[in-house]
Amino acid sequence: MPYPSRLVPRSNHKYIPQPNEEELLCRWVPPNSELKDSEGNLAAEAINDKEIFTYSVNKIPDSDVDDIFIEFICEDKHKFYQKWNEGEDGYTPQDAEFTYNHDRGYFLFKIRDIQYSDTYPYPNLDGEHAYRFVVTAKHDPLISNICHFELDVDFRNLDGSQVEQKPGQRSHTRKLIQAEIRQKLIKISKFSIEEFEIDPQSD
Numbered sequence: 001m002p003y004p005s006r007l008v009p010r011s012n013h014k015y016i017p018q019p020n021e022e023e024l025l026c027r028w029v030p031p032n033s034e035l036k037d038s039e040g041n042l043a044a045e046a047i048n049d050k051e052i053f054t055y056s057v058n059k060i061p062d063s064d065v066d067d068i069f070i071e072f073i074c075e076d077k078h079k080f081y082q083k084w085n086e087g088e089d090g091y092t093p094q095d096a097e098f099t100y101n102h103d104r105g106y107f108l109f110k111i112r113d114i115q116y117s118d119t120y121p122y123p124n125l126d127g128e129h130a131y132r133f134v135v136t137a138k139h140d141p142l143i144s145n146i147c148h149f150e151l152d153v154d155f156r157n158l159d160g161s162q163v164e165q166k167p168g169q170r171s172h173t174r175k176l177i178q179a180e181i182r183q184k185l186i187k188i189s190k191f192s193i194e195e196f197e198i199d200p201q202s203d
Contacts, residue, residue, distance in 0.1 A: 003070075003098060006062050009090030009146040016059075016139040021112035024196065025057040025137060025149060028068045028104045035105035035191070042107050042189040049178045055151035059137075060108070063147035065193065071101040084141040091143045110196065111137045113188040114151065118180065119158070122165075122173045131163055132156050133177050135184075153177070 029035050034043040058067055072080050074097040084090055115136050119129035138152040155163045167173040190196060 001100065002095065003093045003144070004064070004067055005092070006064070007067060007145050007147055008092050009084045009088070009141055009143065011087055011089050013086070013141075013146055015086055015141070019059060019111055019137055019139065019149070021110070021115065023111055024060040024108045024193065025111060025114070026060055026063065026065060026068050026106055026108045027055070027057045028106045031101070031103035031105070033105070035107070042186045042191075044182060044186065046105065046107065047182045047185055049175075049182055052151065052178050052181050053153045056140075057137075057149050057151065058145070059111075059139075059147045059149050060193070063145075065106065065108075066100075067147070068106045069100045069102050069104055070098055071104075072098050074098075080142060080144050082143045084143050084146065090141075090146065093144055107185075107189040107191055108193065108196070109185065109188045109190070114184065116184070120167075120173055120177055122167055123171070125172050125176065130158060132158055132160075135181060151181075153181070 029046045034045045037043045072093065077097070079091075080093065117132050117134040119132050121127040121129050122131050132155075134154045134156060136152050136154070138150050140148050140150040142148045155166045157163055167177070
């Protein structure tokens, strides 16, 4: 099966500064990770906390659920993680450079459900919630995937201005925010397009 042409950036493609909030984001889960918990919800194990601040996902449409199974297998596969430059054609992977790994699991969620904000304490967990974190879906096209997005987490003061000091990589505050976003994903995620009320192919 050839690489899907819908994923390859073209010179006439544009960045998407504000995606349709009714559209979906899809994330793959490694085969050795539990996808669902005992109650049928997304398992906490399916979410890598360390990646949450730059969580990699595909937007549907124009991507399709089948695209989430694509796995690059060539020795120089790192090249597929290069950022796409607007105005340039992307790169179409050759058949020998990728395969479809259908052992992967996946989950989906609406853009509007993950774009939210909440307050947090810093630098002490028992301190005042004097700051706010903001989660948005950011278009982050790659040279072979125009549909690639990331979850972007920004830190602000309560008045909306940028903070002078962000929580450090190993801070308890950062771990607290990671855990909260993980719980949000568990709450809003589903496992098929049919489970959503809207048709994600519609505008």
